Amino acid sequence: MKGTWELALIASASLAQATSTASLTAAATTVADTAVSAPSLFYNERVQLTEGVLADVSVALQNETVASMFAFASNSSSQSTATKRSVLHSCKLMPGDSWWPLDLIWDVFDLLLGGNLIKTVPLASYCYPEWPQYNSAKCAEITADWLNSDLHMADPASIMLPLYEGRSCLPSPYNYTDSCTQGAYPTYAVNVSTVAQIQLAVNFARNLNLRLVVKNTGHDFNGKASGKGALSIWTHYLKDxxxxxxxxxxxxxxxxxxxxxxxxxxxxxxxxxxxxxxxxxxxxxxxxxxxxxxxxxxxxxxxxxxxxxxxxxxxxxxxxxxxxxxxxxxxxxxxxxxxxxxxxxxxxxxxxxxxxxxxxxQLETTTVTFNFTVNDTPGPNAFWAAVGSYLDNFESFVDAGTYGYYYIGASSMEIGTTYAGDTDYYFRMESFVAPNMSVAQTEALLAPWFNTLNSLNITYTPWYNHADNFHDAWEVAFPQEYVGTDVVKTASRLLPRNVFQSDDLRNQTWAAYKDAVNQGLFIAGFHISGTGIAVEPPTDSALLPAWRDALTHVIVGSQWNFTSSWDVIESSSLFVTEWMDVLREIAPDSGAYMSEGDLIEPNQQDAFYGANYPRLYALKQKYDPTGLFFALTAVGAEDWEVQTTDPLPYSWNNNGRLCPKSS
Known part of the structure; x- marks a missing residue:
């Protein structure tokens, strides 16, 4: 019995003739919108792949084996040869494997996509002479914009945090080596503009056992949009x-x-x-x-x-x-x-x-921004007392419907923490957001905290910004954040209301903040609740239950230099994960926000999903039995491992072959 690729090779000559003479075109048809209770479909959602379209593709290709690569999944005994070959939970194919699709197959795929397939290259490859794209002028442009989100989200493969694709290709001075490799940037990307293109990509990846990732903008603390050897579905331009x-x-x-x-x-x-x-x-x-x-x-x-x-x-x-x-x-x-x-x-x-x-x-909204350093206080004791007074007010701030985004560390630059023992403490309120409040109402809410700061002789200058709508107040208070570096690893924890209602637990939290900074870590936190004061939360939601009782989402991070070795990254990563036991013990029944969580979070399923996990896992097996969709923190991740090629433990980044978990 000949295998799939033997059949494909035998048929390659006739396939080449078919693609040149049959005018193979985009595989799609426009369907009627029959929505009744649901919103009407956008036009791009009406452009779909159907069984009829696939039948036409088969006729045009004159090659059933290749046509079956784009077929929908089926539970029947007549499913395609290609689908049969996609063994349940086998390692995903990689470029260079004997069964990796031939260039001719990728050409057919591109034709069916209407020319929307991109052979990706690392964004910084323009800076490396060994790459065909090398262009010093282009390199200078990329390097100048490297820390800007716009650069990375406009590229089909780049992500905001390259640590999780393997630090494989960064421009100077952000690179730790003098070479550029593909790393875990996907091999191909589909720049989708229709549902049909997504369906083709999903079917193609599933039937041929390719690793599949999805990129929207590339924002993710754990690099979900990266995957070595992957096919990426790029949804960034679905802008209706x-x-x-x-x-x-x-x-x-x-x-x-x-x-x-x-x-x-x-x-x-x-x-x-x-x-x-x-x-x-x-x-x-x-x-x-x-x-x-x-x-x-x-x-x-x-x-x-x-x-x-x-x-x-x-x-x-x-x-x-x-x-x-x-x-x-x-x-x-x-x-x-x-x-x-x-x-x-x-x-x-x-x-x-x-x-x-x-x-x-439309809500009137007031935002408040300010900072103070240890030099704006009588000394370290006053500085930390000022931080403690903020924690004392978390409950009243959240119960008023407000949100605060703050940083705490030790650095003369007021970024991160320079080293363990640094006493250049700073507190930076990126923005205190008070929806549905005037400036006067916001001042009244902040008065208990600010009165304490005044009594401690803290020097600070709050900047109040008010607008009659949320957008205008938000726009000036939240500038674009820096991205593109590989020098930070974070972990997080949600701390519930009872922590701040207890003097003991609240003081433990304050002491933990102080200890983290003194040990060389930094804090990026939020006072926030997942239960809004203006509405009742829905019950048909898989949201981590700990969000409903949270009063703060605390991110703790470690950092290193651009040139740091993988050994330094591993030890620094382990340190912050282990340090977080302090917050886990303060709030043992809580959890962590998966999108800003620790890639090596202990008891990950419980921390990120809580009591919902058994049902989530069962639905994962029902709707995706072959494990087509994967991310290192996603439901079902425990069944797989990334066999990391960098000198790190398996599944510490996406730079490696994706395989079933070793027994």
């Missing part, structure tokens, strides 16, 4: 949006809503909502993709203490599942998918093409 002033959702909600393509970013969502006289829940970071892993993972927001998490806002979504089929999910239609994708994490069972969310009232 539609206002639904009187939407009737399946869950009983009646009111204004907005449907967003999954490539819409936070700043675009906020801007559009403002033009309509509304607000929407989105992230603090300007360039995060609203419909990617952000919402799927729960999505915390400057509006969360008022309205809850981003996942709480979703009323319906359109999804391409692992079998290649396109569905609508709501509280009554494909309700288990709807439940899972509202807080159960991204890279799990499908690719979201759009989501419909609540359009909230």
């Amino acid at each position: 949006k539609s206002y639904l002033p009187n939407f009737k959702a399946a869950n009983g909600y009646v009111g204004p809503a907005i449907k967003f393509g999954s490539g819409i970013q936070v700043h675009e969502a906020y801007e559009y909502a403002k033009t309509l006289g509304h607000s929407v829940v989105g992230g603090e970071a300007v360039t995060v993709g609203l419909g990617g892993g952000y919402t799927a993972g729960g999505g915390h927001s400057p509006l969360s203490s008022m309205y809850g998490m981003a996942s709480d806002q979703v009323l319906a979504m359109q999804v391409v599942l692992a079998d290649g089929r396109f569905i609508t999910a709501s509280s009554t239609e494909n309700s288990d998918v709807f439940w899972m994708l509202r807080g159960g994490g991204g890279s799990t069972i499908g690719v979201v093409t759009s989501l419909t969310v609540k359009a909230l009232p």
Whole structure:
């Protein structure tokens, strides 16, 4: 019995003739929109792959073996030869493997995609003479913009945190070696503009046992959009949006809503909502993709203490599942998918093409920004007392619907912590956000804390910014953050209300903050709740339950230099993971936000998913039995390992072959 690729090789001559004479074109058809209770499909969602289209492809190719590579999944005994070859939970193929698709197959795939297949190269390859792309002028442009999110999100393969793709190709001075390799940047990417293209990519990857990743913008603390040898689905340009002033959702909600393509970013969502006289829940970071892993993972927001998490806002979504089929999910239609994708994490069972969310009232909003260093205080004791007074007020701040984003460390540059024992302490309030509050109301809320700062002789100058809408206040308070470096590793913990209601636990938390900084770590924290004061949280959500009782989300990080060895990275990573036991012991029944969590978090499933995990895992097996979708922190990740090629333990980054977990 000849194998799949022997058959393909035998047929290659006739296939080449077919592709040149049959005018093989994009595999898609435009279907009618039959939605009743769901929002109307965008035009790009009506351009779909169907069985009829696949039959036409088979006729044009004159090669059943190759045509079957694009078939939908089937549970019948007549499933394709290619699908049979995709052994359940076998190692994913890599370039150079004997069964890796021939160039001719990739050419056919590109034709069916309408020319939207990209053979990727590392963004910084322009800086390396051994790469064909080498161009010193282009290199200078890339290097100048390297820390800017816009550069990386506009590239089909680049991610914001290259540590997790293997530090494989960075420009000077950010590189630790003088070479450039592909690393865990995907080998190919599909720049999708239609549902049909996503379906083709999903089917192709599943049937040929390729590693598949999804990139929206590339924002992710753990590099989910990277994968060595992978095919990437790039959803960044799914930018449609539609206002639904009187939407009737399946869950009983009646009111204004907005449907967003999954490539819409936070700043675009906020801007559009403002033009309509509304607000929407989105992230603090300007360039995060609203419909990617952000919402799927729960999505915390400057509006969360008022309205809850981003996942709480979703009323319906359109999804391409692992079998290649396109569905609508709501509280009554494909309700288990709807439940899972509202807080159960991204890279799990499908690719979201759009989501419909609540359009909230337009809110006047006040933001406050300020900082102080140890030099603005009588000394270290006063500095830490000032930090403690902030923790004393967490409960009242959250119960007023506000949000605070702050940094604590020790550095003359007020970034990170320079070294263990550094006493250049700083506190930086990136922004205190008070939705539905005037400046006077915000000042009154802050008065107990600021009175304490005054009594401690702290010098600080708060800058108040007010607007009659959320977007304008947010825009000036949250500039784009730096990305592109590989010098930080973080871990996180949610701390619940009872911690701040207990003098003992609150003091333990304060002491932990101080200890972290003194040991060379830094803190990026938020006072926040996943239960908004203005609404009741939904019950049909897979969100980590610990979010509902949280008063703060604490990120603790370690750092090193651009030229640090992998040994330094490993030891630094282990140190912050182990140090976090302090916060785990303070809040043992809580958890951690998966999208900003520790890649090597102990008891990961419980920490990121809590009591929801057994059901999430069962649904993962139901909807994605071959493990097509994978990420190192996603549901089902424990079944797989990345056989890391860098000198790190397995699954510490995405730079390696993806295989079933070793027994």
